[in-house]
Amino acid sequence: MLKIEAVSKTFAKGSINERRALDNINLSLDKGEFVTIIGGNGAGKSTLLNCIAGVHEIDQGRIWLDNVDISFYPEYKRSRYIGRVFQDPMLGTAFDMTIEENLAMAYARGKPRGLRPGINKREIRLFRERLALLGLGLEDRMKQKVGLLSGGQRQALTLLMATITEPKLLLLDEHTAALDPSIAKKVLQLTREIVAEHQLCTIMVTHNMKAALEYGMRTIMMHEGRIILDLEGKEREAMTVERLIEQFENRSGVELDSDRLLLSQ
Amino acid sequence: MTVMALQGSLELGIIYAIMALGVFISFRTLNMPDLTVDGSFVLGAAVSAMLCSQGRPLAGPLLAIIAGSLAGCVTALLHTKLKIQPLLAGILVMLGLYSVNLRVMDNRANIPLINKTTVFHLLQGTPVETYAKLIIPSAILLLVLVLLFLFLKTKLGFVLRATGDNDQMVRAVGVNTDSTILIGLALANAFVSLSGALIAQYQSFADVSMGIGMVIIGLASVIIGEVIFGTRTLLRRLVAVVLGAILYRLVIAIALELGMPPTDLKLVSALIVTLALSMSAIKEGLYSIQKRFNAMNRARGGSA
Numbered sequence A: 001m002l003k004i005e006a007v008s009k010t011f012a013k014g015s016i017n018e019r020r021a022l023d024n025i026n027l028s029l030d031k032g033e034f035v036t037i038i039g040g041n042g043a044g045k046s047t048l049l050n051c052i053a054g055v056h057e058i059d060q061g062r063i064w065l066d067n068v069d070i071s072f073y074p075e076y077k078r079s080r081y082i083g084r085v086f087q088d089p090m091l092g093t094a095f096d097m098t099i100e101e102n103l104a105m106a107y108a109r110g111k112p113r114g115l116r117p118g119i120n121k122r123e124i125r126l127f128r129e130r131l132a133l134l135g136l137g138l139e140d141r142m143k144q145k146v147g148l149l150s151g152g153q154r155q156a157l158t159l160l161m162a163t164i165t166e167p168k169l170l171l172l173d174e175h176t177a178a179l180d181p182s183i184a185k186k187v188l189q190l191t192r193e194i195v196a197e198h199q200l201c202t203i204m205v206t207h208n209m210k211a212a213l214e215y216g217m218r219t220i221m222m223h224e225g226r227i228i229l230d231l232e233g234k235e236r237e238a239m240t241v242e243r244l245i246e247q248f249e250n251r252s253g254v255e256l257d258s259d260r261l262l263l264s265q
Numbered sequence B: 001m002t003v004m005a006l007q008g009s010l011e012l013g014i015i016y017a018i019m020a021l022g023v024f025i026s027f028r029t030l031n032m033p034d035l036t037v038d039g040s041f042v043l044g045a046a047v048s049a050m051l052c053s054q055g056r057p058l059a060g061p062l063l064a065i066i067a068g069s070l071a072g073c074v075t076a077l078l079h080t081k082l083k084i085q086p087l088l089a090g091i092l093v094m095l096g097l098y099s100v101n102l103r104v105m106d107n108r109a110n111i112p113l114i115n116k117t118t119v120f121h122l123l124q125g126t127p128v129e130t131y132a133k134l135i136i137p138s139a140i141l142l143l144v145l146v147l148l149f150l151f152l153k154t155k156l157g158f159v160l161r162a163t164g165d166n167d168q169m170v171r172a173v174g175v176n177t178d179s180t181i182l183i184g185l186a187l188a189n190a191f192v193s194l195s196g197a198l199i200a201q202y203q204s205f206a207d208v209s210m211g212i213g214m215v216i217i218g219l220a221s222v223i224i225g226e227v228i229f230g231t232r233t234l235l236r237r238l239v240a241v242v243l244g245a246i247l248y249r250l251v252i253a254i255a256l257e258l259g260m261p262p263t264d265l266k267l268v269s270a271l272i273v274t275l276a277l278s279m280s281a282i283k284e285g286l287y288s289i290q291k292r293f294n295a296m297n298r299a300r301g302g303s304a
């Protein structure tokens, strides 16, 4: 489904701030595969997702999605096939527009935006059904502006917006990091349900090692722009957070102090 | 104030409201400070006056709409393709338009339309003839308002509104924000230009410098409307802009009536907008002073 081949990305090339954020990354995801990514601050996790989504243009390598070379597609064009949820709950929605208007914009993903009505009765019914599944009572607030929602409600809504057209790929960049632990858990639970329901090919970045092992079917560890560990199957099932930290220290040569990476919710 | 003066400012307010709706689109819907307005307003007036003086008053406003939208497109392209800041892109186009406008006006700074047939002669011979300058702009404004409202409720209108809110989100749902900005600024300046076209025929002349400060007048109208009539729903916001524009004209008319020299008009406009823009800072400042004052009182009470 997704194939990343020898991708590199350097920021501020040629300046004193030059920074190699991705260093020859190779990664393949099968249809319906759910991968979690962990790694320390500045490991290049966000950069990898941003390069896949087209926020940054890559320096070297190729990216294929469903056998189409999307390496040089602009961001908006890739978004027709890729759903995204960001870390910042403000980034996923238009705050001055209503819940149903936001959903309508997401529902038209990949279709031409003409002069037809922005939202119709059938869509409203569909949105109500889907919102009810979130279990947050948003189905009764569809005409309210998104600006009135809490961070957790917004992330849940953004998740629904990202998946309502069943994209080929779902990218989640620490989408629960800004939320209270209990709400984060709820959103992660929703993520699992939605991904399973549509068999979505998913990449989820997280700082929570426990969640990284608990969710999805494969876990990748990044360090200094490289993939230093790729776990799946039996090996992953047997993995514990403690042993994962050990592995990280062995492979990166960096001692892990109790930074964000250790936090388990 | 005489009834005549009142009617006059109402008529002007209605025509300027079309311009204010344009400013609303760029400043509020797209969240972009578009200064093209000062130039595109004159562009509309110039096109309209030239065609009117050639005996084609109706073609004037129609062609002005096209000319204005082209000006908006240039600003949008400077910003999206050449990555020039919106503020600067608008100023560049505004400056360039000064020369373009002079060319349109055959290198004359002023085109008088005395004794020419204008769009306001359309109702000649009907019983409402004397109110033509009120009825015709009102009809156009109503049409513009309804069309704009309906447009902002379409699929395209949705993403246009979202672009000002959160352009990242718009790209994330598969829409090119370069295009939404292009469409938005074209539309905004089409409105501004149409307003200029009507003003030229209304006051029977076009002047190359009639656009100075137009963007501030538009912004003043938008802000006055928001403060007084609110922003709850989209329709309410649009109507608020119109009422704000009319109110602005009335305030100016009253100030003139009270003896303010017309040459001070621009200064007063600048003051009104400064006041409106600094409203939240002033409120916060007052609140902070009040808090400190209360704390001081409490401290004194505690030690006593």
Ligand SMILES: Nc1ncnc2c1ncn2[C@@H]1O[C@H](COP(=O)(O)OP(=O)(O)OP(=O)(O)O)[C@@H](O)[C@H]1O
Pocket: A011, A012, A019, A020, A021, A039, A040, A041, A042, A043, A044, A045, A046, A047, A048
């Ligand atoms: N737009 C940018 N311009 C310049 N440097 C950048 C940019 N984005 C990221 N970087 C740099 O690239 C490196 C990788 O950053 P990235 O955001 O991908 O890390 P991350 O793994 O997501 O870290 P975190 O866990 O803190 O989110 C960092 O050193 C960062 O400073």
Ligand SMILES: [Mg+2]
Pocket: A045, A046, A047
């Ligand atoms: Mg990151």
